[in-house]
Amino acid sequence: MKLHIIDEAERCLKCKKPLCQQGCPIHTPIPQITQLLLENRLMEAGEILFANNPMSAVCSTVCNHENQCEGHCVLGRKSSPIHFSSIENFISDSYLDRMEVPKIEKNGKKVAVIGSGPAGITVAIKLALAGYKVTIFEERSKIGGMLQYGIPEFRLSKSVIDRYKKKMEELGIRIRPNTVIGSAIVIDNLFRDGYSSVFVGTGVWRPKAIGIKGESLGNVYFGIDYLRRPEAHQLGEKVAVIGMGNVAMDVARTALRHGAKEVTLYARGKRISASSHEVSYTKLEGADFVFGKAIESINEDGPMFKTSIFDENNKVIGYEEKLDQVEADSVIICVSQAPKNKLVLTTDQLKTTGKGLLLTDENCMTTHEGVFAAGDVVQGANTVVHAVEEAKRAAEGMIRYKIGRASCRERV
Numbered sequence: 001m002k003l004h005i006i007d008e009a010e011r012c013l014k015c016k017k018p019l020c021q022q023g024c025p026i027h028t029p030i031p032q033i034t035q036l037l038l039e040n041r042l043m044e045a046g047e048i049l050f051a052n053n054p055m056s057a058v059c060s061t062v063c064n065h066e067n068q069c070e071g072h073c074v075l076g077r078k079s080s081p082i083h084f085s086s087i088e089n090f091i092s093d094s095y096l097d098r099m100e101v102p103k104i105e106k107n108g109k110k111v112a113v114i115g116s117g118p119a120g121i122t123v124a125i126k127l128a129l130a131g132y133k134v135t136i137f138e139e140r141s142k143i144g145g146m147l148q149y150g151i152p153e154f155r156l157s158k159s160v161i162d163r164y165k166k167k168m169e170e171l172g173i174r175i176r177p178n179t180v181i182g183s184a185i186v187i188d189n190l191f192r193d194g195y196s197s198v199f200v201g202t203g204v205w206r207p208k209a210i211g212i213k214g215e216s217l218g219n220v221y222f223g224i225d226y227l228r229r230p231e232a233h234q235l236g237e238k239v240a241v242i243g244m245g246n247v248a249m250d251v252a253r254t255a256l257r258h259g260a261k262e263v264t265l266y267a268r269g270k271r272i273s274a275s276s277h278e279v280s281y282t283k284l285e286g287a288d289f290v291f292g293k294a295i296e297s298i299n300e301d302g303p304m305f306k307t308s309i310f311d312e313n314n315k316v317i318g319y320e321e322k323l324d325q326v327e328a329d330s331v332i333i334c335v336s337q338a339p340k341n342k343l344v345l346t347t348d349q350l351k352t353t354g355k356g357l358l359l360t361d362e363n364c365m366t367t368h369e370g371v372f373a374a375g376d377v378v379q380g381a382n383t384v385v386h387a388v389e390e391a392k393r394a395a396e397g398m399i400r401y402k403i404g405r406a407s408c409r410e411r412v
Helices: 002-011 019-023 030-038 042-052 056-062 084-098 118-129 159-170 187-192 223-228 246-257 276-284 384-411
Strands: 110-114 133-137 174-176 195-200 220-222 238-242 262-267 288-291 293-299 302-310 316-325 330-333 371-373
Touching: 002 030, 002 084, 019 030, 030 042, 030 084, 042 056, 042 084, 056 084, 056 159, 056 384, 084 159, 110 118, 118 133, 118 159, 118 195, 118 384, 159 174, 187 195, 195 384, 220 223, 223 246, 223 330, 238 246, 238 302, 246 262, 246 276, 262 293, 293 316, 371 384
Parallel strands: 110 133, 110 195, 133 174, 195 371, 220 330, 238 262, 238 330, 262 288
Antiparallel strands: 293 302, 302 316
16 A cells, blocks of 8 residues: 555646645645655644644545545546545544644633534534633434444444544543433533533434325335444345435445345436445445436335436426336435434524524524534535535634634723
8 A cells, every 4th residue: 555655646746736636625735745745754744634634534535536636636637646535544544543632721711512523523623722621412322423323334434433532532522422412401501501602513314305105114214314223224135225326325335235135226317416436336236226217105015106208408307107116125215314403493593594404604603692513514415524624614713703702801
């Protein structure tokens, strides 16, 4: 692996205007990192990566590199792009365990972080390094959010999350597992108990129903629920997956690895929203893809489809009259997710969009004073790196907010 990443780093042209960096949602300084690697300055490169993206050890594994950094590399126009994901993973993985936690002067302020997914972890680390006393409230037994319970082990080793937990504890971050905010404890209680601000990074864990007959049957599951504990489900040999996003790809591959013999993904149109790499892996593992099938209902025998009619631009313009019954032991619906509404129901002034996503301003503060939010709970289901990018802005907004309030008190 070492020879491989050095070969890749040596191929980097060190462009004056690096398109790879522009293509990265978090603007990783790729030419600088590759040069530091070639100069054997591994820890310095790791420090820069971590400062820019605390979740770089994760993003280097699960990011959609083909459409981001690597997809923008100029070398990719005529040959293969620099595989920066391999370089980043090698550096970040090495740095994470060897990173020395600096001696931090505490500022006496407490912040609460609700949710420990990519956004929550990022905010917690950034604020801890800035001197704040951070407590994370996680409703499940383990931290990680979608990293822990939504991305399969074969795509992301859960051991990396354990390593993050250890590093966070070294930073003095307290973690309260199995604690739901919006139940026995509500956001107002956090302010009562001295937290100067609150961050919400609870993600999108409520699966969206299609609204068709049969969704409550015993042979029907939702993708995000299935991925949380696939071993608890008895799917049978033939599985129908409704949807062709990244979650659907994870579901299909997981089902095949847990004993299903035939897995077929269905889509109403001809478009696949998942990344091409994930689609390729899903096909390699044996899943089939069927287009032009709009689900009408589900019964004990499997899904019932309408067959789409397309125009010359492959746009669905109607459906055939005859319905198509497909036999399947189980049906897994993967059409998107939305946030749970416990926080909104128990917190005055916390407003949402029509889709249930939290409304925020340019500083990532919600409509509730002192409550900030970022990640999927604001954007809707998105990638890890997009959650991290917004969480960095939220952390900066929280620091400015506290400084602003302190200045106001001093003037008074």
